Amino acid sequence: MEKKLTTPITDEQIKTLKVGDEVLISGYIYTGRDAAHKNMIESIKRNEPLPFDVKDQVIYYVGPTPAKENQIIGSCGPTSSYRMDKYSPYLMEKGLKVMIGKGDRSIEFNQVVKKYQGLYLLAIGGIGAKLSQCVVENTLIAYPELQSEAIRRLKVIDFPAIVAIDFEGNSIFTK
Amino acid sequence: MYKVERKTIIESVKGMLLESVKTLHKEVLDAFENARENERNPLAKNILDKILENHEIANSKDIPLCQDTGIVVCFLEIGRELYFDYDLDEAINVGVSQAYIEGYLRKSIVRHPLNRINTMDNTPAVIHHEFIPGNKLIIHIAPKGGGSENMSTLKMLSPSEGREGLIQFVLDTITKGGGRPCPPLIVGVGIGGNFEKCAWLAKKAILRPLGDITENPVDRELEVELMERINKLDVGPMGLGGDATCIGVKVNSFPCHIASLPVAVNLQCHSARKSEVTLIGKEINHTNN
Numbered sequence: 001m002e003k004k005l006t007t008p009i010t011d012e013q014i015k016t017l018k019v020g021d022e023v024l025i026s027g028y029i030y031t032g033r034d035a036a037h038k039n040m041i042e043s044i045k046r047n048e049p050l051p052f053d054v055k056d057q058v059i060y061y062v063g064p065t066p067a068k069e070n071q072i073i074g075s076c077g078p079t080s081s082y083r084m085d086k087y088s089p090y091l092m093e094k095g096l097k098v099m100i101g102k103g104d105r106s107i108e109f110n111q112v113v114k115k116y117q118g119l120y121l122l123a124i125g126g127i128g129a130k131l132s133q134c135v136v137e138n139t140l141i142a143y144p145e146l147q148s149e150a151i152r153r154l155k156v157i158d159f160p161a162i163v164a165i166d167f168e169g170n171s172i173f174t175k
Numbered sequence: 176m177y178k179v180e181r182k183t184i185i186e187s188v189k190g191m192l193l194e195s196v197k198t199l200h201k202e203v204l205d206a207f208e209n210a211r212e213n214e215r216n217p218l219a220k221n222i223l224d225k226i227l228e229n230h231e232i233a234n235s236k237d238i239p240l241c242q243d244t245g246i247v248v249c250f251l252e253i254g255r256e257l258y259f260d261y262d263l264d265e266a267i268n269v270g271v272s273q274a275y276i277e278g279y280l281r282k283s284i285v286r287h288p289l290n291r292i293n294t295m296d297n298t299p300a301v302i303h304h305e306f307i308p309g310n311k312l313i314i315h316i317a318p319k320g321g322g323s324e325n326m327s328t329l330k331m332l333s334p335s336e337g338r339e340g341l342i343q344f345v346l347d348t349i350t351k352g353g354g355r356p357c358p359p360l361i362v363g364v365g366i367g368g369n370f371e372k373c374a375w376l377a378k379k380a381i382l383r384p385l386g387d388i389t390e391n392p393v394d395r396e397l398e399v400e401l402m403e404r405i406n407k408l409d410v411g412p413m414g415l416g417g418d419a420t421c422i423g424v425k426v427n428s429f430p431c432h433i434a435s436l437p438v439a440v441n442l443q444c445h446s447a448r449k450s451e452v453t454l455i456g457k458e459i460n461h462t463n464n
Contacts, residue, residue, distance in 0.1 A: 035291070064242050065281040074279060075239040080322050080355045102322075103355035103414060124222055124413055125322065125357040126446040127229035129197075129238040147293055148242075148281050162218075162415070172415065173353065 002160070008056035009097040014119055017163050019170045023121065024158040029058040029100070033079050035149040036142070037087035044090050051142030051151055055095030061102075063148035064128070073138045073154070075128030078102040081120070085109050092116035100161055104173040114169030121161035122172070134159040176258040177310035177456025181266045184314070184454070188270025191316050191450035192247065193278045196239040199230060202385045203422070203447050210359060210419035219417025223359075226412070226445055241446040244280040245318030247271050247300035250379065252313035255306050257456045264302050267314075272296035283321065303375065310456040315382050316449065323360070323444040326352035329374055332436040341366065341438050342401060348440045349405050349421070354414020357444035361385070361423045362405065364397070365439040367431035377441035380425035382449055387425070394426040401426070412445075 005013055007027030017023065030052060032040070040050055061081055065074030081101030088099060089112050097118045102125040113120055123131065137155035144150050164172045204227070211223040233240045249267055275282055275297035284298065285291040307313070328348045332340055345364055352358075363383075365376025389395050401424040411417025422445075431437060 062242060063281060063283075065239050065244060066279045068237075068279050071238070074281075075233075075242040075244075077242050079243070080325070082355065102357070104353050122354075122413070122415075124225055125354070126241045126320075126444055127225050128242040129233035129236065129240055130225060130229040132238055133232065147295075148283070 007058050009058060009119075010056070011117060014097065014117060014167050017119060017166055019163050019166050019172050021163040023161050023163065025058065025100075025161060026157050026159070027155070029060050029154050029156055029159070030141075031062050031064070031150075031152040031154060032059045033061050033063050033149050034083055035146045036151050037084050039143055039146075041087045041090050044094070050094065052153070054091050056097050057095075058098040058100065059091070059096060060100040060123075060154070064132075065148070067138065071132075073132050073135045076132050076135065077125055077128030078123040081105050088112065092118055104171075105165070107174065110165055110169040110171045110174065113165045114167065117167045119163060119167065120165035122164040123159070123161050131159065176459055177254070177256050178258050178459045179312045179454045179456050181261045184263070184266040184312075185270040185273065187314060187452050187454060188249075188267055188316060189274040189277075191314070191452060192271065192274035192280070192318060195316070195448040195450040196244050196278070196280060196318055197233040197237060199240070199447060200449070204230065206385060206422035207359070207445070210422060214418050216411060216417035218415055219411045219419060222412035222415070223419060239280060240448065241320060241444075242281055243283065243320040243322065244275070244297070245320050245448070246284060246324070247297065248317045248319050248378065249300050249302045250315040250382065251302065251304050252307045252311075253304060254309040254311045254456060256310040257312060258459065267300055267302055268298045271298050271300050312454045312456065313451065314454070315451045317382060318448050320357070320444050320446060323356035323442040326356040327377070327439070327441045329370070329437070329439040331370065332438055334434070334436045336436060338397070341436065342397075342404065344438055345401055345440050346404060346408065348442070349410055350408055352442060353410060356442040357446065358410055358414065358421065359412055359419045359445050360421045361425070361443035361447050362401065362421050363441040363443065364401070364424065364426045365437075365441070366426065366428040367437060368429040369431065369435065369437060372429055373437040373439040374441070376427040376429055377439035380427045381441050381443040383425045385423045389426065391428060394428050397426045398424045
């Protein structure tokens with residue numbers, strides 16, 4: 001039975017979740033992948049504000065296909081998360097709680113998630129058509145020049161994911 | 176002499192890409208159905224259900240199967256009797272550009288690997304050329320995802336490592352890849368030739384039909400054994416464990432140097448999108464010699 005997870009994320013919600021739990025996420029989440037992360041981390045290093053307040057928020061590693069005129073969003077499945085490993089600690093330091101992507105992360109990353117009491121969730125890769133059906137709102141909020149890699153705020157309803165690293169640093173990949 | 180019109184090539188490339196990003200071949204879908212039937216891990220079975228459901232949604236709602244609509248790989252088999260008075264590669268790229276812009280596909284190509292400025296129309300495609308007898312032009316095309324490409328490997332083995340060394344290298348590639356290349360996979364293995372030839376063989380291998388049986392008995396045995404051993408690794412769909420790690424293994428080989436045993440492993444994610452067309456050249460009169 002899936003557990004419901006509503007954004008913004010609270011510590012109480014996080015502490016009820018263990019590795020392997022299936023969750024359904026509802027509320028606002030933010031898209032961001034390689035290039036957007038690079039930009040955000042450069043902003044942090046220059047002490048400049050981020051395009052959105054990451055505190056208690058969820059970042060989804062995705063670069064969707066463009067929406068057609070009658071669509072909210074195009075295909076929008078997860079990209080591989082390991083490429084964000086060196087960027088994520090900066091964002092978690094600023095309060096980011098949850099990351100959604102596909103595949104494993106570095107072994108050290110388990111401890112990063114534990115340190116900041118966050119969550120790493122897996123979405124199933126290659127099912128972007130199905131996942132697009134959970135998105136009810138899609139707003140471009142930063143870096144339009146990055147095209148598919150721009151940051152978007154998505155409103156999702158019952159977006160399915162699996163807990164891959166929990167707040168205690170347990171990982172589904174190192175069980 | 177025979178000719179295939181530039182316009183025909185552009186239209187064919189565009190049409191194949193638009194269709195392939197939302198529709199998998201029946202043999203691939205059958206393989207997933209079969210994997211789902213035989214899967215003993217409940218989470219893996221659930222993921223296989225979702226992969227099949229995704230295909231239905233992609234088809235009925237005209238949404239790409241995957242947001243990564245790939246880098247376009249194209250293998251051309253060019254009839255020797257064909258005559259071209261235009262740039263064939265340019266025509267392919269015009270078809271690619273039209274498909275990605277008009278079809279709302281993701282533009283995933285950057286102009287330079289370090290500057291990383293998007294080309295905005297997903298060109299250029301990676302194009303390989305071969306000559307064949309006759310007056311046909313066969314175009315094989317695949318929008319190839321970055322995730323599975325990133326987990327592909329190449330190694331120049333020592334001949335002393337032999338068949339078992341080669342098998343271990345393939346198995347290591349699959350294990351290390353885990354969920355990143357989006358299993359269940361089609362695994363293309365290229366053996367022999369030299370450094371670039373084995374990569375080319377591996378890429379060609381993933382484009383072979385799943386039901387295609389190689390004539391070479393050594394390669395055929397290797398395909399069967401690799402398939403069995405890969406599916407015992409418990410990598411499973413999305414790397415979360417299970418019986419279905421791959422739905423096909425294709426091995427292509429070529430003679431090689433006495434000092435070498437080159438091997439390349441090209442991984443195809445479960446969104447195994449590809450298409451092919453055979454265009455017949457029309458006879459042209461050349462009266463003004």
